[in-house]
Amino acid sequence: MKKLFLIALLFSSYSYAQEGEIHGDFQLNLQSYKDDARIGAIAPDEIILNNSFFNLIYSKGNFSTGVRYESYLNALLDYESEFQGNSIAYRYASYSLDNLDVTVGNYYEQFGSGLVFRTYENKGLGVDNAMDGVRIKYNILNSVDIKSFIGKSRTYLEYSDGIIRGIDFETNLFELLALENSTNLILGSSFVSRFQKDNNPKFNLPQNVGIYGLRSNLISGNFNYYLEYVHKYNDPAGSIADNSNNYASGNAIKTSLTYFQKGLGFSFDAHRVDNMEFRSERQQSKEYIINYIPTLSKQHSYTLLAFYPCATQSNGEIGFQSDLYYKFDRGTTFGGKYGTKININYSRVLALDGGSSIKNDSIDFTPTFFGSSNELFYSDLNLELIKKINSKLRVNSTLAFQKYNKDVLEGKLPGEYGIIESTIGVIDATYKLKRKHTLRAELQALLTDDDDGSWSMALVEYTMSPNWFFAIQDLYNFGNDDQKNHYFNFNFGYIKGSNRIEIGYGKKRAGIFCVGGVCKEVPSSNGFSLNISSSF
Amino acid sequence: MRVVFSLMFLIAGVTCLAQIKSLPSVNVTTLEGNQFNFKNIDNNNNPIIISFWATWCKPCTKELNNIAEIYEDWQDETNVKLVAVSIDDRRSQSKVAPYVNSSGWEYEIYIDSNSDLKRAMGVTTVPHTFLLDKNKQIIWQHRGYVEGDEYELFDEILKL
Numbered sequence: 001m002k003k004l005f006l007i008a009l010l011f012s013s014y015s016y017a018q019e020g021e022i023h024g025d026f027q028l029n030l031q032s033y034k035d036d037a038r039i040g041a042i043a044p045d046e047i048i049l050n051n052s053f054f055n056l057i058y059s060k061g062n063f064s065t066g067v068r069y070e071s072y073l074n075a076l077l078d079y080e081s082e083f084q085g086n087s088i089a090y091r092y093a094s095y096s097l098d099n100l101d102v103t104v105g106n107y108y109e110q111f112g113s114g115l116v117f118r119t120y121e122n123k124g125l126g127v128d129n130a131m132d133g134v135r136i137k138y139n140i141l142n143s144v145d146i147k148s149f150i151g152k153s154r155t156y157l158e159y160s161d162g163i164i165r166g167i168d169f170e171t172n173l174f175e176l177l178a179l180e181n182s183t184n185l186i187l188g189s190s191f192v193s194r195f196q197k198d199n200n201p202k203f204n205l206p207q208n209v210g211i212y213g214l215r216s217n218l219i220s221g222n223f224n225y226y227l228e229y230v231h232k233y234n235d236p237a238g239s240i241a242d243n244s245n246n247y248a249s250g251n252a253i254k255t256s257l258t259y260f261q262k263g264l265g266f267s268f269d270a271h272r273v274d275n276m277e278f279r280s281e282r283q284q285s286k287e288y289i290i291n292y293i294p295t296l297s298k299q300h301s302y303t304l305l306a307f308y309p310c311a312t313q314s315n316g317e318i319g320f321q322s323d324l325y326y327k328f329d330r331g332t333t334f335g336g337k338y339g340t341k342i343n344i345n346y347s348r349v350l351a352l353d354g355g356s357s358i359k360n361d362s363i364d365f366t367p368t369f370f371g372s373s374n375e376l377f378y379s380d381l382n383l384e385l386i387k388k389i390n391s392k393l394r395v396n397s398t399l400a401f402q403k404y405n406k407d408v409l410e411g412k413l414p415g416e417y418g419i420i421e422s423t424i425g426v427i428d429a430t431y432k433l434k435r436k437h438t439l440r441a442e443l444q445a446l447l448t449d450d451d452d453g454s455w456s457m458a459l460v461e462y463t464m465s466p467n468w469f470f471a472i473q474d475l476y477n478f479g480n481d482d483q484k485n486h487y488f489n490f491n492f493g494y495i496k497g498s499n500r501i502e503i504g505y506g507k508k509r510a511g512i513f514c515v516g517g518v519c520k521e522v523p524s525s526n527g528f529s530l531n532i533s534s535s536f
Numbered sequence: 537m538r539v540v541f542s543l544m545f546l547i548a549g550v551t552c553l554a555q556i557k558s559l560p561s562v563n564v565t566t567l568e569g570n571q572f573n574f575k576n577i578d579n580n581n582n583p584i585i586i587s588f589w590a591t592w593c594k595p596c597t598k599e600l601n602n603i604a605e606i607y608e609d610w611q612d613e614t615n616v617k618l619v620a621v622s623i624d625d626r627r628s629q630s631k632v633a634p635y636v637n638s639s640g641w642e643y644e645i646y647i648d649s650n651s652d653l654k655r656a657m658g659v660t661t662v663p664h665t666f667l668l669d670k671n672k673q674i675i676w677q678h679r680g681y682v683e684g685d686e687y688e689l690f691d692e693i694l695k696l
Binding site: 021023024025027055057059062064096108109110113114118120121123145172184186217219222224226256258259260261262263264265266267269292294295298299300301323325326327341428430432435436437438440463464465466469495497498499500533535536 | 557558560561568569570571591592593594625626627628630631633634635636637638639640649650651652655656657658659660661664676677678679680682683684685687688
C-alpha cells in the first residue's frame with residue numbers, strides 16, 4: 001500500500017507541472033490540566049496534552065490525493081489512551097474517469113442510512129474508523145450507481161483483523177425507465193461481509209459473516225417517504241464466553257416521513273433495532289463498530305438540554321421521534337411585527353418486547369416484531385420558540401421534559417440510578433449594541449430530584465464581528481446536597497478569514513458528551529486550553 | 537513513511553502559492569434525492585456563497601436566518617446566489633427540508649451526508665462560509681459566525 005501511495009504521489013507531483021491545486025487544513029488542540037479534588041479532576045503526568053491534525057490535499061482535474069498527519073502527544077483526556085504518538089494515519093489517491101471512480105488507500109463510505117455500513121470521522125469525539133483498501137464507484141446507464149469496496153477498518157491508530165467487503169446498488173427507478181415524472185423513487189440494496197480467521201480453539205466460528213440491506217425512498221412534491229430494512233446473519237460478535245456462544249441474527253427497520261410547505265415542516269422518524277451491532281472484529285468493544293444506527297432524538301446544542309443525551313441501544317430498542325416546524329407570519333396575532341417560529345419535538349425510545357434476540361443463546365427466543373416493553377430508555381418533549389422582539393433584540397426560548405434511563409444508557413446496574421426525570425428551561429437572548437457589536441446571554445436551568453440534582457447555567461458572550469469574541473459561563477450544581485460545585489469557564493478568540501484561535505480557561509464536568517450521534521464519557525478537568533484551526 | 541511525508545511537503549512547498557481555488561469534484565445529494573456533482577453548481581457568471589451548516593448548529597441557522605432577511609436585497613444588487621450545504625447525517629437529515637421550508641429560505645440546498653464535501657473543502661467545524669467569484673474560484677472564506685459577519689461577507693461580494 002505504501003508503495004502504491006508513493007507512486008500516486010509521484011504521479012501527482014508530475015502532473016503538477018501542468019497546474020494543480022494544493023489545499024488543506026490544520027487543527028491544534030492543546031490542554032493543560034491540574035488536580036481539582038472538588039470536581040474529581042486528576043491531572044495526568046504530562047500536565048499538557050495535545051491533539052493536532054494536518055490535512056493536505058492535492059487535486060488536479062479529476063485526480064486527487066491527500067494525507068492527514070495526526071499527532072497525539074499524548075492524547076487529550078477526552079480521547080482513548082490508545083491514541084498515542086504521531087502518525088500519517090490517513091492517505092489516499094483517487095481519480096474519476098467516464099463514470100468510474102477509483103480510490104486507493106483510505107476512504108469513508110456509507111451505504112443507505114448506514115445501518116449496514118458506515119465509516120466516518122469525528123475529531124471532536126475521537127472517532128475515525130476510516131477504511132484502508134480499494135473502493136470503486138461506477139455509474140451505468142446514467143441511473144444506476146454501484147459502489148464496491150474491500151478493506152480493513154481503522155480503530156485508534158491501527159487496523160482491525162477483519163477484512164470487510166461490500167457492494168451497494170442504487171437507482172432512481174423513474175429515471176431508469178426514462179419516465180417523465182416529477183416523482184422520484186430511489187431503490188437501493190447493499191451487502192457487506194466480514195472475514196476473520198477462526199482461531200478459537202473451542203468453537204467452530206463462522207469466518208465469513210454478512211449483513212444485507214434493502215431501501216426505498218419515494219419523493220413526490222412536498223412529501224418524502226423512506227423505508228429501510230437490514231438483516232445480519234450469524235455474527236458471533238455479541239458474546240463469546242467460555243460456556244455460551246451467541247450466533248443470533250439481527251435486524252433493523254427504519255422509516256421516515258416528511259412533509260413541508262412554505263412556513264410549515266413536519267417529520268416523523270421511527271426504527272426498530274434488534275441485535276444490530278456490526279463490528280470490524282468479533283469480540284471487540286464499541287470502538288470497532290462499523291455500522292450506524294441514527295439516534296432517535298433531537299440533537300440539542302444547549303448544554304443543559306444535552307446533559308442527559310439519548311444513545312441508541314443497538315442490541316435492541318424501538319422508538320420514534322417527530323418534529324413540527326411552524327412560522328407564524330408577520331402581522332398575525334402570534335407573529336407580531338417580525339413573525340414567530342416554533343419547533344415542537346417529541347421522541348420516545350423503549351426496550352423491545354421481551355428483550356433482544358441477543359438473548360437467543362441457550363434459549364430459543366425472538367421478540368415480537370412491533371411490540372415494545374414498558375421499559376423506557378428515553379423520552380424528550382421540547383418546545384422551542386424563536387422570536388425577534390425588535391430590530392435589536394432576539395430571543396430563543398426552549399422548554400423541555402426529559403426522561404433518561406441512566407442504568408441502560410450508561411451501562412450501569414439495573415436499579416442503580418433508575419430513570420432521571422428532568423424539566424429544562426433555556427432562554428437565549430441576543431442584543432445588538434452596534435452594527436457589528438453584539439451581546440448574547442444564555443440562562444439555563446435543569447430541575448430534577450434525581451442523580452446529582454438540579455443544575456443551572458449562565459453565559460454572557462460579547463462579539464465584535466468579524467474578528468473577536470469573549471465569553472464567560474458558569475455551570476452550577478445548586479441542587480446537589482453533597483457538593484454544590486461551580487464550573488466556571490472563560491473563553492476568548494480571534495478569527496480572521498479561515499484562521500481561528502481560541503484560548504480558554506475553566507473546569508469541565510465529567511459526563512456524557514455527544515456529537516453527531518456518538519456519545520462518549522469524558523472525565524472532569526480543570527485547566528487552560530488553546531485551539532487553533534485554519535484552512536488554506 | 538518519512539519519504540512519503542517529505543515528498544508531500546516538497547509538493548506543498550512548490551505549490552504553496554496555489555491555494556484552494558476551484559470546487560472539488562464530490563457528489564452531494566439534492567433534496568429530491570438525486571446525486572449531484574458539487575463542482576457543477578452555477579450562477580451564470582455571478583458570485584456564489586457556499587455555507588456549510590446543520591439543523592442542530594445554532595450559529596449556522598442564525599447566519600442563514602439573518603442573511604434570509606436581506607437576501608432579496610443582496611440578489612437585487614449583486615445577483616449573488618447562496619448554496620447551503622447541510623452536513624446533517626442520517627440522525628437529523630429528515631429535518632433538513634422541513635426546516636428549510638418552514639424558515640422560508642430561498643437558498644439552493646444540498647446534503648453532504650457523510651461529510652465527503654466538507655473534508656474535500658477543508659471544513660473542520662460549521663458554520664464555514666465561502667465566497668466564489670464569477671469564475672467559480674474561491675476568493676474568500678470565513679470560519680464560524682457571529683452577529684454582523686454578514687456585513688463583511690456583503691462587502692466582499694461588492695468588491696467583485
